[in-house]
Amino acid sequence: MITYAQALERLSAHARPLPGETCTLDVACGRVLARELTSPMNLPSFDHAAMDGYALGADDSLAAGSEHEVGGSQAAGDVALGAKRVAWEIMTGAQLPDGLDTVVPVECTQLLSQASDGMPARIRLQETITRGANVRRAGSDVEEGARVLAAGTRLDPSRIMLLSALGMARADVVRMPRVAIVCTGKELQPDLDRPLAAGQIYNSNGPYLRAAIAAMGAQLVSCDTVDDTADTYAQAVQRARDAGADLIVSTGAVSMGRYDFVPDTLRRLGAEVLFHKVAMRPGKPLLAARLGGGPLVLALPGTPMAVAVGFRFFVVPVLRAMLGLGSEPTLRAYLDTPQQPKAGLRHFLRATLAQDAGGRLCAAVAGLQQPFRIQPFADAGAWVVLAEDAGDCPAGTQVEIASVHPDSALAITPHHGASA
Known part of the structure; x- marks a missing residue:
């Protein structure tokens, strides 16, 4: 033994x-990357507005009370136009017109006049705006050529979102x-x-x-x-x-x-x-x-x-x-219930998890641990692992724990009154 x-x-x-293979992103969730991924582009790929408002240029006055002629309007998806040193109505996500670098929120402006078609013609700033404000810069999230995900990363929905935003339709994953x-x-x-x-x-x-x-x-x-x-x-x-x-x-x-x-x-x-x-x-x-x-x-x-x-x-x-996932991190909690494990054996005990009044993670070992019993397993939030030399473990002992099911979050019940 x-x-x-x-x-x-x-x-x-x-x-x-195991060796790698290529799969399309629509079936990649849950798969593990076989190699490192680097970004093929900047994300965002262009400077764009973080909110609805008006785009202004570096040479414009950004002080409260300053007035600006509005030269046009830019919506998300529009081709960037030259602004000709005037303010430009802009919508969230729209590319900044050439030469403009700041966005003033619409709620921080006063509309002074409109064109015959109802478009804004002239505005006044009601607050001083910091140059470069409310602009999402190209590459501010991910720079072209930067490492995006390491080999051995399991692709989850958030990572699928990232790769999709970068236009990466396929990934090399472990078989x-x-x-x-x-x-x-x-x-x-x-x-x-x-x-x-x-x-x-x-x-x-x-x-x-x-x-x-x-x-x-x-x-x-x-x-x-x-x-x-x-x-x-x-x-x-x-x-x-x-x-x-x-x-x-x-x-x-x-x-x-x-x-x-x-x-x-x-x-x-x-x-x-x-x-x-x-x-x-x-x-x-x-x-x-x-x-x-x-x-x-x-x-x-x-x-x-x-x-x-x-x-x-x-x-x-x-x-x-x-x-290629490597070993799992070691997690720990404090015993709510004392244990007297048999020396020389590693014990795996079903337990429920909760936080005590001080916010510590505590494990209450189920009273019925016989190996034929399935109900305590279905009710458990974690395994408590006691090493071969653990000795007597009074309440309050810090012990190793593991999630009940692989690659799942620990099941933690709301705060309880007991304190280990």
Whole structure:
């Protein structure tokens, strides 16, 4: 049995970054950049008005009380015209007429006269205006040639907005990891529309893994539910290999019982076992292997929380490495509830998060932590992670936490009255 840190180190040595491919921006959300992006243009691409008003030139008087003839009008999308050293009515977003460099808001002016067509003809400034005010300069947001996004950045809606504004219709992204799922157990009913027969349970691990894999930006290539025999498991693994899986995640049959055939079956298939059993709770029997010239295999125990922990703390780091995302930052909170973890094991505990009266982030560990219980997981806002040498942890101890689901925000409930 090895420690969690040792297990991650061995996995990292086999989780190879995937190659890049080009995709259009309309399907790029959630994908990870394979290379750095630089700006092909200035943003904004021209000087333009930040609000409705009148554009004035550097040689004009900008003092309160000064009067100005209005030579024309400029709306967003109009071609810039020469202003001929007069004021110019201008709308938000419109390009500044040539020779003008300041915009006075319309509410800071008095209209003195109008032309026959109703257009402003002469105005008076009611306030002194600072030269260059209310103008968005070309390149003030992004300069041409500047680095926009680094390799390893996941594209989210805000980044799609940025790339769209820069006219970047395509991006080089990391190929999506291809993942296969194999759930073992003759008691499993994978069809949620069918009634349960005697001794059956619905397969919740498969749907959970499908959803979690999709949320990580990976591609599911197969999802099998097989019985408790080595042959059906081997056939499912082979189907996953044939489908081009980079990673196979299986559940169940990985411990030391008479029906726990996964370790021997993988060896029979020529796999190199990287480790079997990790000093942690839940999920200690977890196994990792690499099939010769093929995918990584992470074989998780079948209990629901062992699957959840195995995915969050083993599958996610592997997928992040394949995508070039790097390791996650360490987050911390203060315990609301004392804990006495067993020495020598890393504990992963479901918890809810809230802020105390002083604004500190606090974690209340759920009272029911048995690995078969799913409801506390659905209610949780985070995992509390207690290291192997954590010792007794009274209320107020600062501990490591992780989001319940990968690449999602921590779920924090509103302020509560307890103070750790």
